Amino acid sequence: MTIAACCVVAAVIPIWTAIAAPELERLGALALAKPAPPLMARATTAAVQRAVVVARGAPVTAMRNDPPGLQVHTVAPGETLLSIAAVYAITPQTLAYNNQIKDTAELRPGQSLVIPPIDAAIHVVREGETVAGIASSYGVNPDTVRTINSVAFEPADVTAGRVLLIPMPDGRYPGFRLTVSEAPRVFAPRIRWPTDGIITQLFSQVHTGVDIAAPYGAPVVASDSGTVTEVGWRGPGGLSVCVLLDWGLEICDYHLSGTNVELGERVVAGERIASVGSSGVSTGAHVHWEARTNGVLVDPMTYAPAGPTVVRVGGATGQP
Numbered sequence: 001m002t003i004a005a006c007c008v009v010a011a012v013i014p015i016w017t018a019i020a021a022p023e024l025e026r027l028g029a030l031a032l033a034k035p036a037p038p039l040m041a042r043a044t045t046a047a048v049q050r051a052v053v054v055a056r057g058a059p060v061t062a063m064r065n066d067p068p069g070l071q072v073h074t075v076a077p078g079e080t081l082l083s084i085a086a087v088y089a090i091t092p093q094t095l096a097y098n099n100q101i102k103d104t105a106e107l108r109p110g111q112s113l114v115i116p117p118i119d120a121a122i123h124v125v126r127e128g129e130t131v132a133g134i135a136s137s138y139g140v141n142p143d144t145v146r147t148i149n150s151v152a153f154e155p156a157d158v159t160a161g162r163v164l165l166i167p168m169p170d171g172r173y174p175g176f177r178l179t180v181s182e183a184p185r186v187f188a189p190r191i192r193w194p195t196d197g198i199i200t201q202l203f204s205q206v207h208t209g210v211d212i213a214a215p216y217g218a219p220v221v222a223s224d225s226g227t228v229t230e231v232g233w234r235g236p237g238g239l240s241v242c243v244l245l246d247w248g249l250e251i252c253d254y255h256l257s258g259t260n261v262e263l264g265e266r267v268v269a270g271e272r273i274a275s276v277g278s279s280g281v282s283t284g285a286h287v288h289w290e291a292r293t294n295g296v297l298v299d300p301m302t303y304a305p306a307g308p309t310v311v312r313v314g315g316a317t318g319q320p
Contacts, residue, residue: 070122070163071115081107082248091171092227092246093266094119096178105181120148120165121173127160138166139174170268171225177264180229180244191223191245191303192269194253194287195276203299209254209290210300216257216285220274222267223251223303231263237288238280241273249303254288255279 073084081104085092096102098121099113116122123134131151135142149164151157158164197214201207222243229250230242237254241261244250257277267273278285291300 069117071117073113073115075107075109075111075113077109079107079109080104082244082246084113086247088115090116090119091225091266093171093173093176093178094168097173097176098122102177103179103181105179116165118148118165118167119169119171120167123164123166125158125160125162125164129158129160130154131158131164134164134166137174138168140166140168170266172266177262178227178266179264180227190305191249191251192221193305194220194223194251194289197276197286200286203301208297209252209288210304211286211288213284213286214276216276216278218276218285219272220253220256220276220287222269222271222273224249225268226251226266228261228263228265228267228273231259231261234280236281238282239274239277243267243273248293249298250292251300252290252292254290255282255286257285 071088073088075084081092081095081101085095088095092104094116095113096104098116101107114122121138123138125134131145131154132142135145144167145151145164148167149157193212195212195214195218197212197218199210200213201211203210220241224243224245224247226243226245228241229244230240230252232240234240234254239256239259240252240254241256241259242250242252253274255277256274256279258275259273260275261267261273276285276287289300291298291303
């Protein structure tokens with residue numbers, strides 16, 4: 001009996017071992033294997049139901065452009081505020097305002113100047129300031145400031161110490177006046193007539209400008225953009241206004257009845273700066289139109305607009 005039992009066991013064990021081998025192998029592997037990495041991917045051919053996220057719109061990554069950069073210019077011998085401004089295509093006022101220069105004579109060789117990429121005020125944000133408040137102090141639209149400086153989020157994008165560019169397209173800065181003490185050094189393009197009228201006397205050795213007869217009180221405009229260098233009474237020339245144009249020519253209008261600008265103010269081409277009059281030594285309402293370069297009187301007709309010119313000898317003339 002015992003022998004029979006042993007024979008049965010001996011016969012069954014190999015069969016059971018063969019059947020259970022895969023399971024034993026799995027258990028052994030679990031017992032002896034090293035801990036598996038926390039994240040495992042398991043391939044399967046079976047279809048798996050997955051959650052689906054449906055976007056309401058196509059996802060877009062917004063790339064924020066950096067605002068225009070600033071440059072630094074070292075003044076070379078012979079350079080002037082006007083010549084440097086011309087190189088960077090900005091107004092002399094923009095250059096002066098951003099570098100705390102009130103008089104063109106303050107410029108020195110070796111001096112470092114900060115140059116904005118456009119006519120704009122360089123403003124460093126102070127604690128508690130907002131774009132709306134900063135824009136208001138300069139008289140500009142806050143949305144324009146945000147666009148120029150790529151301000152997308154407030155107050156996150158407007159922190160103390162950040163530099164903002166406040167665009168000033170005409171180069172006029174509230175309360176800022178520039179004194180022009182240096183002589184212009186460049187010639188340039190055509191300019192506007194100061195008023196609509198009839199030329200009654202041309203430039204000559206005995207007449208320092210061009211006389212233009214026009215109705216009393218008619219507008220006198222800036223011949224080009226520049227800085228007001230003189231406003232007031234000038235002897236026989238009566239009430240006058242002089243403007244130093246950005247590219248160097250100085251224009252003066254005499255015998256005026258009234259003025260609309262202040263000394264050191266910036267004006268733009270075509271802006272009304274005065275009114276036609278007959279002040280000083282004059283025989284009738286007209287404008288005596290003068291031009292100077294490097295302090296030397298030149299014929300304004302050299303720069304006058306092209307086209308037909310009506311000249312009538314005599315009429316409302318006078319001494320400048």
